[in-house]
Amino acid sequence: MTERHLQLRLGIFAVLASVFLIFYAIPGWVSSPSNVRNVVLSPLFWPYALAGFTALTGLGLVAAGLRASEAGEPLNPPSEDPGAAWTRLLVMAGIMGVTMFLLPRLGMVLTSMLVFAATAFLVRTRHPKTALVCAVVIPLLLYAFFAHVAGVAIPQGEVLRLP
Structure with a gap:
C-alpha cells in the first residue's frame, strides 16, 4: 500500500465515521438538558466538535491523497525482525x-x-x-x-x- 492509498482510505473512513456520528450516534445517544446556559458545557458540544474535526481531517487526507502521485514505494516495508x-x-x-x-x-x-x-x-x-x-x-x-x-x-x- 502506498502513501496515496493510505491517505485516501483513512480520509474516506474519517469522513464516513464523522457523518455517522453527526447524523446518527450523537443525536441518538447523547442527551442534553435544554437549560444549559454555556454552550461549551453542553454534553452535545464536544461530541459535535470532535466529529466536525474528524470530518475536516478526513477531507484534508482525501485532498492530500488525490494530490499525491500514484507512483511510490510501499509505505511499510516488511520488518527484518518479526x-x-x-x-x-x-x-x-x-x-x-x-x-x-x-x-x-x-x-x-x-x-x-x-x-x-x-x-x-x-x-x-x-x-x-x-x-x-x-x-x-x-x-x-x-x-x-x-x-x-x-x-x-x-x-x-x-x-x-x-x-
Whole structure:
C-alpha cells in the first residue's frame, strides 16, 4: 500500500465515521438538558466538535491523497525482525500499566505528558521535537480549559500542584 492509498482510505473512513456520528450516534445517544446556559458545557458540544474535526481531517487526507502521485514505494516495508512488533505491543501494555500506577501519584497532567512522550518515541515518530512540545503543551492547555473555564476538577498528584 502506498502513501496515496493510505491517505485516501483513512480520509474516506474519517469522513464516513464523522457523518455517522453527526447524523446518527450523537443525536441518538447523547442527551442534553435544554437549560444549559454555556454552550461549551453542553454534553452535545464536544461530541459535535470532535466529529466536525474528524470530518475536516478526513477531507484534508482525501485532498492530500488525490494530490499525491500514484507512483511510490510501499509505505511499510516488511520488518527484518518479526518479534519487534510483539516487543512494541508489550512495551505499550507496560506504558498503560505505568499510567495507571502514576495517575494518583503524579496527577493527570504530568502523567499525560510522560505517557504522550513515551508513546511518541515508542512508535518512532518522524518529528520528535514536535512530539515533545505537544506532550507538554496539550495537557497544559486542556488543564487550563477544564480547570479554569469549565470549572471541572482535574486530579492533581502528590508531586506537582497546578494553580
